[in-house]
Structure formats: structure tokens, C-alpha cells
Amino acid sequence: xxxxxxxxxxxxxxxxxxxCPTGATDTExxxxxxxxxxxxxxxxxxxxxxxxxxxxFEKYPEPAPKDPEVTTALMNLCEAKFGEEDTSLSxxxxxxxxxxxxxxxxxQRSTRILAEDCAREGGYMTPDCKPTKELLAQFPDSQAARKxxxxxx
Amino acid sequence: xxxxxxLSPVFxxxxxxxxxxxxxxxxxxxxxxxxxxxxxxxKKGNLDSLKDSMIxxxxxxYPEIRKAAQAVGDRGALRAVTWGEKVTKIHKSLIARYASKxxxxxxxxxxxxxxxxxxxxxxPSPPNRCPICKVDSSRFSKVK
Ligand code: SF4
Ligand code: SF4
Numbered sequence: 001x002x003x004x005x006x007x008x009x010x011x012x013x014x015x016x017x018x019x020c021p022t023g024a025t026d027t028e029x030x031x032x033x034x035x036x037x038x039x040x041x042x043x044x045x046x047x048x049x050x051x052x053x054x055x056x057f058e059k060y061p062e063p064a065p066k067d068p069e070v071t072t073a074l075m076n077l078c079e080a081k082f083g084e085e086d087t088s089l090s091x092x093x094x095x096x097x098x099x100x101x102x103x104x105x106x107x108q109r110s111t112r113i114l115a116e117d118c119a120r121e122g123g124y125m126t127p128d129c130k131p132t133k134e135l136l137a138q139f140p141d142s143q144a145a146r147k148x149x150x151x152x153x
Numbered sequence: 154x155x156x157x158x159x160l161s162p163v164f165x166x167x168x169x170x171x172x173x174x175x176x177x178x179x180x181x182x183x184x185x186x187x188x189x190x191x192x193x194x195x196k197k198g199n200l201d202s203l204k205d206s207m208i209x210x211x212x213x214x215y216p217e218i219r220k221a222a223q224a225v226g227d228r229g230a231l232r233a234v235t236w237g238e239k240v241t242k243i244h245k246s247l248i249a250r251y252a253s254k255x256x257x258x259x260x261x262x263x264x265x266x267x268x269x270x271x272x273x274x275x276x277p278s279p280p281n282r283c284p285i286c287k288v289d290s291s292r293f294s295k296v297k
Pocket of ligand 2: 005009010011012013014015016017047048049050051052053
């Protein structure tokens with residue numbers, strides 16, 4: 001287990017720096033150095049006045065499998081949303097009107113968020129869950145996919 | 154076997170999840186995959202065809218997910234439907250508003266987007282709270 005900091009909530013330069021026994025919380029990039037974290041001793045978590053620090057497991061238990069019908073329905077929508085994203089992108093690229101292009105870019109980014117939500121609820125919730133690994137295994141030619149399978153083992 | 158073109162959002166979502174777990178190497182690799190899967194279809198779409206697709210989402214896809222999710226009590230999926238359906242309706246009305254009012258809808262306004270749920274606000278400044286998912290204004294970013 002290790003501690004992780006939500007930079008948006010952190011008010012900077014306070015308690016965690018003084019309670020951490022290893023100095024893991026004091027880093028130049030604002031994130032906690034997980035390699036120095038003592039298996040999530042949680043002193044920083046309890047001390048933080050802003051609830052900005054949370055603990056993360058190295059390995060998560062497998063989440064309950066998703067109902068196949070829910071997954072299918074969500075992934076159908078994910079595909080439709082991806083089509084909309086693509087259309088938005090092409091509008092942004094081809095239109096000569098800068099306002100229309102801006103609206104199209106907003107639609108593209110927003111639609112991506114909706115598609116990602118479908119993917120998450122469709123069972124691809126965490127990096128190391130079974131559906132993710134099975135998906136990665138379908139791309140034996142991709143170096144990134146092979147490396148990920150190695151890291152997530 | 155999943156259709157490849159749906160996979161870019163799957164991988165970009167996993168990149169976000171990996172970042173939250175401080176797994177930066179994994180996050181980078183998932184982002185790479187998300188880019189690689191983005192096979193751009195060279196076509197000229199327009200806002201009307203986009204709106205038609207959104208109407209289909211609202212009439213067919215969201216009710217389908219809701220039905221399946223209710224049958225098994227999948228509250229996470231129901232949450233995604235609740236937010237996504239509202240945001241899609243906002244997309245649709247934005248396109249309609251732009252069709253009738255044109256560039257004037259931007260007078261004195263900026264476009265802000267909620268990074269948590271996708272809500273789009275056209276206003277001089279971001280809302281204090283997202284009306285859909287209730288996060289505060291710090292999760293909004295400006296679209297340029
Ligand atoms: S959990 Fe303990 S060791 Fe880890 S960063 Fe926090 S205080 Fe330091
Ligand atoms: S205690 Fe919390 S708010 Fe203070 S510096 Fe640490 S993480 Fe930030």
C-alpha cells in the first residue's frame with residue numbers, strides 16, 4: 001500500500017511534511033514518492049487537514065464481473081460516442097468558422113469523457129482488472145500492450 | 154472481440170485510472186495505446202449529423218443501458234446513464250441553439266467543460282458547481 005496526493009485538494013507545505021517518517025511526502029513534483037512510502041503507514045493521511053491524501057493498494061482484488069448485457073449496451077454506446085467524437089473532430093478541422101470549430105472541439109472533448117465513462121462502467125475500470133488484461137492480450141504486436149501486461153502481472 | 158475503433162476511449166480512461174494510482178509508466182503506455190487506436194476516418198461531418206446520432210443515443214442507447222442496469226441493480230452503470238444522458242441532451246440543445254442564433258451565442262462568453270462528467274457551459278466564467286455531477290469549479294477547463 002502507498003499514499004497518493006490529490007494536488008487539487010492540497011493546500012501545500014503543511015502537516016504531511018512533518019509527520020512522514022521517511023520524507024516521502026516532500027518532493028519537488030508535488031506527488032508522494034511511493035518508493036519511500038512505508039507500506040501506507042497513513043500518518044500523513046490522518047494528519048492532512050484537507051483530506052488530500054489517500055491510500056492505494058499495489059494489487060487490487062478482482063472486481064465483481066459485469067453483467068454481459070450491461071457491458072454490451074455500454075460498449076454499443078461507447079462506439080456511438082466515439083463516432084460522434086470523430087465527427088466533431090472533422091468539423092473542427094474543416095470548418096472555416098472559428099466559433100463553430102471551438103464548439104466542435106468542446107463537443108469532442110465532452111464526448112470523449114462520456115465514452116470513457118461507458119468503458120469504465122463496461123468493466124474496464126482499473127488497469128489491472130481481468131477485462132483490461134484480456135483486452136491487452138489481443139494486441140500481441142503492440143509493444144505498449146506487451147509492456148503493460150508485464151507491468152500489471 | 155471488441156471492435157478496434159471503440160478502444161481509444163477504453164485506453165484513455167485506463168490512463169486516467171493509472172494516474173490516480175500513481176502508476177505513471179502504465180498511464181503513459183495506456184495513453185500511447187489510446188493514440189494508436191485512434192484511426193481517424195477522413196470524412197466531413199456536420200453538426201446536423203452529429204445531432205442525429207445524439208438523438209439515437211437518447212432514444213435507443215441510454216434506455217437500453219438503463220434497462221439492463223436496472224435488471225441487475227448495477228448502480229455504477231445507472232450513474233453513468235444519468236450523467237451521460239443529461240450531458241448528451243445539453244450537446245443536442247447546444248447544436249440547436251447554435252443553428253438558430255449562430256455565432257452570437259458566444260458574445261461575451263467562453264466555453265467551459267467539466268472534466269468529471271463532460272458538462273459544457275457557455276458563460277463568462279465556469280459555474281461554482283457542476284449542475285450535473287456537482288464538482289466545484291476547479292474541475293472545469295476552458296476550451297480554446
Ligand atoms: S503513508 Fe506514511 S510513509 Fe507513506 S507517505 Fe504517508 S506518512 Fe510517509
Ligand atoms: S497535509 Fe495535506 S494539505 Fe498539507 S501539504 Fe500535505 S497533502 Fe497538502
